[in-house]
Amino acid sequence: MKLNIYNTLTRKKEIFEPLKPPFVGLYVCGPTVYGDPHLGHARPSITFDLLFRLLKALDYKVRYVRNITDVGHLENDADQGEDKIAKKAKLEALEPMEVASYYTNRYRDATRMLNVLPASIEPLASGHIIEQIEMVKKIIDNGYAYQSNGSIYFDVEKYNKKHLYGKLSGRVIDDMQEGTRSLDGQSDKHNSFDFALWKKASPEHIMRWPSPWSDGFPGWHMECSAMGAKYLGENFDIHGGGMDLMFPHHECEIAQSVAANGKEAVRYWVHNNMITINGQKMGKSLGNFITLEELFTGKHKLLTQPFSPMTIRFFILQAQYRSTLDFSNEALLAAQKGYERLMAAIKTIDKIAPAKTSTIDVSKLKEECMAALCDDLNSPIAIATLFEWVKTINQLHDKAQTINAEDLATLKKDILFIVEDLLGLKDEGDNGNKEIVSGLVEMLLNMRQEAKDNKDWSTSDKIRDKMAALGVKVKDRKDGFDWEV
């Protein structure tokens, strides 16, 4: 089965053909670590985790590179633009790397909870300064960058004469000139749309490295080009990220690669859409985001209850990655119920008694789910298919249909493969359910107490015996009961 994937570059779904099968190079823009990971971050994490899992299931040997941006990401592109990490560090009186490490850990914790597989390589921008400097040198040597007050800028106009700047985002350079004319503080740049490859650090700037041009730091777009080339080669298969990165970030990456190496690096550009809240993009700059921790704990004014990591994952997978997905308590609650129903059905499989013959065709499950996922990661269709099987499983349990032992084994194997291995959904089980457990035990024992009060001894003994069998010891007292596991 072949993967069909939407390529932003061509605005079409294309059959995926790796450059060097069976190897696949996948690069995805990770977070800039200056704040807590939020629901928006979960989207690309899960989307490309699904792609990673699917590619592996298709027997490709995948090298998945997901970077951590810990330097170079400016607040804006003007000369006075402040590095995001440095700014946060100043605010909290910390070493910049302290900030970066803290939020990197927070990000890793959150993605682990979402059952996102670790990337093959998770490089830090700050660990690849040399590679970035080397790439800037190449661009300068090829005549596509100029120096200005110790900073190096990419000469977009010159590049655009030979190549097409804007091919990914559909942007035209002449239009852009008008749109951004009003910004001040760009005296170092020849044109407003030129972007920084290397920035000279101001005296108070802490994060700085030596370079042939000045003590400074690399521009944001450099890191992905440099690290992608380092770990995946000058030519690789897939580059992913959020749609909001399409311009300027990814556009600049293309220009940098062409300017440095004479060819484009990426074959397939894949972009996930945004999560919205009340129809508006959820984003740090808009201040309307909900962090993942807030979701997991329910501590946010917009949340009526906590939502588990798997509920979030299921919620995101219920939409196709190229559509916007609107957040609401109602939608999350629906996702939670649906997820629970799916998990319950998987447990029910073990209770089905095999029959001599099957009235169902088990082979279709895996086939249809794989076909859906291979069609541009259509996880909603895969999930819809799963729910048809949830119904079938329940019917089998009710003996409205029959299944033989062999098919039953296949059914279980395939459904676990789709749900756990591909979609990455796992049973959250009893973790952290102590309150529920003790609540349940108390409730049972209170019921038993009522039975005892009514002298319904058979019931009360039955409850005690069954609970004992489950490992709950009941101790009667004069005025009630004690219990322990």
Next chain:
RNA sequence: GGUCUGGUGGCCGAGUGGCUAGGCACCGGUCUGCAAAACCGUAUACAGCAGUUCGAAUCUGCUCCAGACCUCCA
């Protein structure tokens, strides 16, 4: 202003020319001491207008509305 998406039933969300996903919620029924679960069934929809077509949610045009990007954002 430029570029680009999208508007599907109470909510979320698939679906690119006929066969009208799926989840959640609702309603009726079966089952059940009651409840829950499960099963069976019903209902509700394609922003508007015009056009193409035997036939359009799906194609074309226009209108309205919403959103994204054009400064940083996943």
